Amino acid sequence: MALYEYRAINKETGARVTDKVRVDDMSLFLQEMNRQGFLVTSVKRTGSRELFGGLFSRRSTVSKVDKGMSLMELGAFLKAGIPLRTALERLAAEAPKAIAAPIRASAESLEQGQAFSQAVAPHKSLFDEWEVRAIEAAETSGTLAESLTYIGEQALKSHDFDSKVKSAMIYPAFVMVVVVAVILIMLFFVIPAFSDLLGTENLPRSTIMLLALSNFVRANWLWVFGGLVVAFVIARRLLKKEDTQGFSERVALKIPGWGRILRNSYLVRFGKTFATLLESGARVLPALEYAGQATGSALYMKASSDIRKEVEQGRRIGDSMRKTGVFPALFCELAAAGEASGTLPEMVLKAATFYEGEVNRMLNSLSSLVEPILIAIVGVIVGFLAITILGPILRAVEVLT
Numbered sequence: 332m333a334l335y336e337y338r339a340i341n342k343e344t345g346a347r348v349t350d351k352v353r354v355d356d357m358s359l360f361l362q363e364m365n366r367q368g369f370l371v372t373s374v375k376r377t378g379s380r381e382l383f384g385g386l387f388s389r390r391s392t393v394s395k396v397d398k399g400m401s402l403m404e405l406g407a408f409l410k411a412g413i414p415l416r417t418a419l420e421r422l423a424a425e426a427p428k429a430i431a432a433p434i435r436a437s438a439e440s441l442e443q444g445q446a447f448s449q450a451v452a453p454h455k456s457l458f459d460e461w462e463v464r465a466i467e468a469a470e471t472s473g474t475l476a477e478s479l480t481y482i483g484e485q486a487l488k489s490h491d492f493d494s495k496v497k498s499a500m501i502y503p504a505f506v507m508v509v510v511v512a513v514i515l516i517m518l519f520f521v522i523p524a525f526s527d528l529l530g531t532e533n534l535p536r537s538t539i540m541l542l543a544l545s546n547f548v549r550a551n552w553l554w555v556f557g558g559l560v561v562a563f564v565i566a567r568r569l570l571k572k573e574d575t576q577g578f579s580e581r582v583a584l585k586i587p588g589w590g591r592i593l594r595n596s597y598l599v600r601f602g603k604t605f606a607t608l609l610e611s612g613a614r615v616l617p618a619l620e621y622a623g624q625a626t627g628s629a630l631y632m633k634a635s636s637d638i639r640k641e642v643e644q645g646r647r648i649g650d651s652m653r654k655t656g657v658f659p660a661l662f663c664e665l666a667a668a669g670e671a672s673g674t675l676p677e678m679v680l681k682a683a684t685f686y687e688g689e690v691n692r693m694l695n696s697l698s699s700l701v702e703p704i705l706i707a708i709v710g711v712i713v714g715f716l717a718i719t720i721l722g723p724i725l726r727a728v729e730v731l732t
Contacts, residue, residue, distance in 0.1 A: 402483030409476035461621030472612030602683025
């Protein structure tokens, strides 16, 4: 996903906006900006090129912590009776640079007569699409302060949730790096040192194959490394395509343990986004669409689209969720109960909170489950390499003695 810097003009007020955005399809982005009432006058790719398919690209996104704290502070200003423009100016004076610039630009747009939701819509680096829709709905319902506070709280909770997931993956990733390093050291240094000593006669087939592999890798290391990088880039690009992303997600969801964590993570994002939009006064149909987008999952985006079509035809949300096959029974039952009792936001949020707790419990026990498995894998690999090399040497020593 490339990073672009764009300039746009509001068609009604003439306000000028400059911001950065990451997009896959520029034509869709231009259509969305036009729908929001902005004319994009220039677009250029920034210096953060996606070298090797984004492997070495720099991220220029706003920290969720800074974003959450800033939105909660803005909500507090509004609750205290401070006018929105004044609150934005105060926030811009104290906020980090990445947040201050779009906030200051939004304040200028307000002065030119724009609604707050229109003022923040172009600033994709700070506000997600569903957050803009929540703000738009909150302006209509008169709950802007509460909605900003709630969005800020969800940003902080999202940061904590993502941090736990990343922390749980650090140890397995570290162990795999160690395994790869051990294999490379054996292939490039240890095995060649013993190759002359071992010779080629009367060696086990496994030792002969290992010696041949070592010789091949050392002689063609540049081609081997380049091939792995190219394969990684191709696989990464294929997985980003819609037709392959859904398939890869289905495979990932079937992985024991990790698949359940992944599914529950999607449910948490969907549920909290959907509940936030409804609490802000958004209509159900667009709330479903933006909740699906917030998951970042091709499967759940398609499921949200299918649910929306079903609801448009008069069917109930809980029943429509069941038909998709990606929402568990509890989530569907709570949504159905909330729809029947008029408490849909509360019940969906309750479902999201339940699955968030389940993810936290699974992440806490993940390291204790993964650690012995990884140790066993490392032991098997190192043991195989040691036996393959040291076995013939020990037998040769026995013959000599």
